[in-house]
Amino acid sequence: MMIVFLGPPGAGKGTQAAKLSAKYGLPKVSTGDMLRQAVAAGSQLGQQVKAIMDAGDLVDDQTMGEVVKERLAQPDAAGGVVMDGYPRTRVQAEFFDQLLTDSGRGGVGLVLLLTVAEDLLVDRLSKRRVCLQCGANYHLEFKAPVSDDVCDCCAGGLIQRDDDKEDVVRERLRVYRELTEPLVAYYRAWGHLREIDGTDSIEDVFTRVDAAVARAAAA
Numbered sequence: 445m446m447i448v449f450l451g452p453p454g455a456g457k458g459t460q461a462a463k464l465s466a467k468y469g470l471p472k473v474s475t476g477d478m479l480r481q482a483v484a485a486g487s488q489l490g491q492q493v494k495a496i497m498d499a500g501d502l503v504d505d506q507t508m509g510e511v512v513k514e515r516l517a518q519p520d521a522a523g524g525v526v527m528d529g530y531p532r533t534r535v536q537a538e539f540f541d542q543l544l545t546d547s548g549r550g551g552v553g554l555v556l557l558l559t560v561a562e563d564l565l566v567d568r569l570s571k572r573r574v575c576l577q578c579g580a581n582y583h584l585e586f587k588a589p590v591s592d593d594v595c596d597c598c599a600g601g602l603i604q605r606d607d608d609k610e611d612v613v614r615e616r617l618r619v620y621r622e623l624t625e626p627l628v629a630y631y632r633a634w635g636h637l638r639e640i641d642g643t644d645s646i647e648d649v650f651t652r653v654d655a656a657v658a659r660a661a662a663a
């Protein structure tokens with residue numbers, strides 16, 4: 445099944461997508477992680493997108509379409525994926541629908557909208573630390589790593605993303621409201637959107653996410 449996580453930055457999309465991916469053996473496709481890897485590798489794509497990401501703005505729809513098309517063409521994506529961070533604009537959502545239709549996958553099976561109040565989002569993002577090597581996420585209060593700058597999972601180095609600094613976080617939230625939030629109505633109209641309160645603990649939110657996936661799979 446094609447599962448899409450929707451929601452503002454900091455709502456927990458990456459964390460919940462990783463848990464779902466582990467439970468059902470579906471690959472997690474995080475466009476943010478893919479772009480950060482390109483930046484870290486210094487590739488042409490990375491050089492093209494670095495300043496845009498640092499400013500909290502969105503990379504253009506055409507580039508994102510190429511990135512996603514190439515990723516979904518890989519064999520492990522044939523049986524479904526968990527999308528984290530794509531689509532993020534109306535143009536991307538329409539491109540994605542077309543891509544899924546053209547490749548015989550039918551379409552998006554389920555959209556999970558994670559909702560969290562804005563104050564909490566800013567707190568979560570500004571205290572977030574990420575592992576550049578494996579993508580694991582930490583929160584300095586609620587999910588603290590054993591050592592402040594070393595990943596518990598793979599011993600990689602932990603960093604604060606440049607775009608998790610407070611002024612950039614506010615810009616990312618503004619961009620979300622303007623360009624991504626309209627997708628809620630787009631997917632709601634289409635009928636497979638489930639709204640999930642993302643405020644509680646990671647495990648409690650995952651119980652709801654998992655129940656929504658089970659219902660969708662049984663339908």
Ligand code: AMP
Nearest residue numbers: 475476497500501502503508529530532
């Ligand atoms: P994320 O980790 O999903 O918050 O993504 C980090 C940054 O990568 C975003 O702020 C954008 O600059 C860029 N990005 C990731 N996914 C997309 C997308 N679908 N469309 C445009 N830009 C994206």
